[in-house]
Amino acid sequence: MKTVDVAVIGGGVLGCFAARNLTRFRLDVVLIEAAEDLCTGVTRANSAVVYPGCDNRPGSMKAALTVRANASFDRLCGELEVPFSRCGSLMTAYGPQGEAVLRKKLDQGQKNGVPGLRLLSGDEARDREPMLSRAVSAALWAPTTGTVNPWQLGIAAFESAKANGCETMLRAPVVSIAKAEGLYRIETTRGEVAARAVVNCGGLYAVQIQELIYPSPVRLRLDGADFLVFDPLTLRPGHILFEETEAGKGVTAVPCPEGNLLLDSPPRPYEPHFATTREGLDTIRAHGVRLLPDLDFGAVIRSFGGVRPNPEGVDGRDIRDFCIQRPAPTFWSLVGVKTPGLTCANELGALVAGECAAVLGAERNEAFRPERRAIHPAPGSPLVCRCEGVSRDAVIEAIRRGAVTVDGVKRRVGAGMGRCQGARCAYEIEQLLKECVHGGTV
Amino acid sequence: MAERYDVLIVGGGGAGVAAAKALWAAGCRSAALVEEKPCLGGILRQCVHPGFGPGLDGRAYAAGLLQDFPPEFPCYLGATVTALEPDRTAVLFDGREIGFRVLILATGCREIPFGALHVVGTRPRGVFTAGQMQEMINCHGFVPRGPAVILGSGDIGLVMAWQLLRLDLSVTLVEQADRMTGLLQNQERLAGLPLRFVPDATVREIQGFPDLTGVVLSDGQTVPCRTLLSAVGLKPERELLPAGVPEWAVLAGNCSRIHPRIESVLREGEQAAGQALMKLR
Numbered sequence: 001m002k003t004v005d006v007a008v009i010g011g012g013v014l015g016c017f018a019a020r021n022l023t024r025f026r027l028d029v030v031l032i033e034a035a036e037d038l039c040t041g042v043t044r045a046n047s048a049v050v051y052p053g054c055d056n057r058p059g060s061m062k063a064a065l066t067v068r069a070n071a072s073f074d075r076l077c078g079e080l081e082v083p084f085s086r087c088g089s090l091m092t093a094y095g096p097q098g099e100a101v102l103r104k105k106l107d108q109g110q111k112n113g114v115p116g117l118r119l120l121s122g123d124e125a126r127d128r129e130p131m132l133s134r135a136v137s138a139a140l141w142a143p144t145t146g147t148v149n150p151w152q153l154g155i156a157a158f159e160s161a162k163a164n165g166c167e168t169m170l171r172a173p174v175v176s177i178a179k180a181e182g183l184y185r186i187e188t189t190r191g192e193v194a195a196r197a198v199v200n201c202g203g204l205y206a207v208q209i210q211e212l213i214y215p216s217p218v219r220l221r222l223d224g225a226d227f228l229v230f231d232p233l234t235l236r237p238g239h240i241l242f243e244e245t246e247a248g249k250g251v252t253a254v255p256c257p258e259g260n261l262l263l264d265s266p267p268r269p270y271e272p273h274f275a276t277t278r279e280g281l282d283t284i285r286a287h288g289v290r291l292l293p294d295l296d297f298g299a300v301i302r303s304f305g306g307v308r309p310n311p312e313g314v315d316g317r318d319i320r321d322f323c324i325q326r327p328a329p330t331f332w333s334l335v336g337v338k339t340p341g342l343t344c345a346n347e348l349g350a351l352v353a354g355e356c357a358a359v360l361g362a363e364r365n366e367a368f369r370p371e372r373r374a375i376h377p378a379p380g381s382p383l384v385c386r387c388e389g390v391s392r393d394a395v396i397e398a399i400r401r402g403a404v405t406v407d408g409v410k411r412r413v414g415a416g417m418g419r420c421q422g423a424r425c426a427y428e429i430e431q432l433l434k435e436c437v438h439g440g441t442v
Numbered sequence: 443m444a445e446r447y448d449v450l451i452v453g454g455g456g457a458g459v460a461a462a463k464a465l466w467a468a469g470c471r472s473a474a475l476v477e478e479k480p481c482l483g484g485i486l487r488q489c490v491h492p493g494f495g496p497g498l499d500g501r502a503y504a505a506g507l508l509q510d511f512p513p514e515f516p517c518y519l520g521a522t523v524t525a526l527e528p529d530r531t532a533v534l535f536d537g538r539e540i541g542f543r544v545l546i547l548a549t550g551c552r553e554i555p556f557g558a559l560h561v562v563g564t565r566p567r568g569v570f571t572a573g574q575m576q577e578m579i580n581c582h583g584f585v586p587r588g589p590a591v592i593l594g595s596g597d598i599g600l601v602m603a604w605q606l607l608r609l610d611l612s613v614t615l616v617e618q619a620d621r622m623t624g625l626l627q628n629q630e631r632l633a634g635l636p637l638r639f640v641p642d643a644t645v646r647e648i649q650g651f652p653d654l655t656g657v658v659l660s661d662g663q664t665v666p667c668r669t670l671l672s673a674v675g676l677k678p679e680r681e682l683l684p685a686g687v688p689e690w691a692v693l694a695g696n697c698s699r700i701h702p703r704i705e706s707v708l709r710e711g712e713q714a715a716g717q718a719l720m721k722l723r
Contacts, residue, residue, distance in 0.1 A: 273651035302557030380536040421555035
């Protein structure tokens with residue numbers, strides 16, 4: 001049986017960053033993931049926004065971490081070589097209710113220390129964003145809002161953790177956890193691990209994982225959301241737009257670093273297996289047309305559904321802040337981390353890793369190397385994915401780095417994400433996977 | 443810049459090949475063709491159904507078309523054009539640049555994927571476009587899993603229904619209109635085969651995860667299936683000219699408009715050659 005200092009359970013963006021931050025200390029770390037690849041659960045569908053910090057109550061952990069995380073995102077993405085676009089955001093209102101929300105967010109944001117916030121009139125907002133509807137009466141401008149690809153960020157963090165010594169167990173759902181002689185014995189379907197400490201980043205299963213050994217006073221309520229992806233060649237806004245209607249939160253429009261526009265719906269009840277819903281897709285269209293009248297819905301290339309776990313107490317009350325449970329001195333559970341979870345993934349990982357290192361008495365790892373190289377294929381390799389310009393060498397490198405499915409290749413290098421949705425490249429990628437994975441090249 | 447031509451053809455399918463032959467026949471010796479695949483012929487090469495000229499399938503038709511292709515005509519095979527610069531330069535995937543005076547764009551079309559449709563549900567394995575499946579079966583020997591549902595009874599939908607039935611798969615063909623919409627010859631080929639045709643319907647929901655298990659049609663009935671093909675339309679592939687067609691470019695074949703028959707693709711390729719020569723004067 002393998003014995004390590006820390007076992008991180010769950011390989012979403014949170015688990016990947018927890019693992020990476022743990023390798024900053026002299027700790028043996030293993031990352032245990034149930035699926036065949038990383039970032040396939042909650043991280044799989046995310047609005048890709050790096051928030052400025054206006055949405056959270058002053059004094060909350062979310063407010064403090066978000067403002068700090070936002071300020072460090074250029075450095076983080078520089079280290080990890082992940083594209084990050086600090087395009088700024090406009091939160092838009094159509095009337096008095098929405099404008100009141102804008103003022104509240106401005107006030108909160110200023111108290112939280114968010115730089116550069118400005119309340120704009122409808123016309124000032126349209127000067128910045130000409131696609132905005134005439135119906136927009138006011139907007140809150142936040143210059144520090146940005147967007148990052150959640151998969152690329154999570155996988156980059158994982159690759160960094162791995163390069164700094166973190167081990168991995170994939171396809172290894174955790175079956176039981178017991179504690180004996182100061183060690184957690186974690187039984188997975190692929191063998192047992194003994195660990196001095198556990199960091200549970202189990203996403204949708206975080207409560208069940210904790211309950212394998214400790215009770216959890218926190219439950220998860222699952223919301224869903226629907227997403228539409230537009231062809232990069234269509235006319236799109238240049239900034240992130242948060243629509244605040246007179247009746248509450250509307251759609252979010254995100255011009256992604258890859259050039260696609262992403263529209264996502266307000267929360268709706270979760271459907272299993274990330275299924276999309278009629279009401280979600282209809283809501284996006286209705287709101288999208290209202291916010292951006294010139295948006296071409298004929299340029300939609302994909303719709304998909306996502307899940308957002310909401311933590312709530314046993315009394316059924318929502319827990320608004322990040323919820324880090326610590327049922328024992330050496331067991332951390334990140335339960336129901338949703339917005340702004342992507343923004344704060346590195347901060348949350350650093351927080352837990354710091355506490356963990358202190359408890360275990362671990363020194364800083366002087367050999368830690370923060371830099372991770374993105375996939376840079378040599379020029380001259382033939383293109384596999386014409387839509388996104390992804391070469392054969394890039395696909396092979398993605399496989400070498402751990403992609404085992406066509407989707408895994410897509411998450412790493414973008415092949416199949418474009419306007420033909422893989423119709424022209426999926427088969428070839430499947431063949432490359434067979435050759436490389438089963439042929440022994442990797 | 444290493445190479446320069448008066449006319450550069452992008453795309454070596456029916457339209458591009460016809461344009462190249464016409465240019466050569468007209469005496470133009472400063473012309474070249476760039477093709478992404480390692481050989482010429484384009485989509486014809488994945489068509490094993492008859493219906494191309496007198497009883498020929500797409501492959502035989504392509505072979506005939508290429509029989510008198512001028513061997514000296516410069517062809518860049520296995521080369522994707524990634525950009526067309528306004529200074530009349532084509533940039534290839536490997537960074538090579540080819541200069542030209544007139545461009546014939548013959549890049550064909552692409553299929554509309556399920557993702558673009560207003561269909562709800564899961565996103566499982568087993569969902570393809572019809573042409574994608576045609577290539578997988580006919581060029582790579584792939585064997586799809588039945589039963590199958592095909593959405594759209596245009597030509598590609600009908601052709602794929604015929605192919606899947608020949609592989610002994612059970613096939614349900616779903617069509618929004620009240621009758622099949624493809625060419626009569628493609629409808630007639632299905633006569634006597636055990637095809638289940640559902641008119642006045644569409645696919646409303648996709649079910650199953652991680653593998654496809656079925657679809658729900660607009661009338662509420664669930665059709666179990668393990669393969670789902672979309673054959674709901676084609677879009678001209680003109681993304682290399684995102685700002686529209688400049689005065690130095692001519693479109694030919696399916697990137698200009700969708701052609702139901704190969705004959706009109708070839709005719710447009712030949713006409714494009716003529717227009718290109720006019721522009722050179």
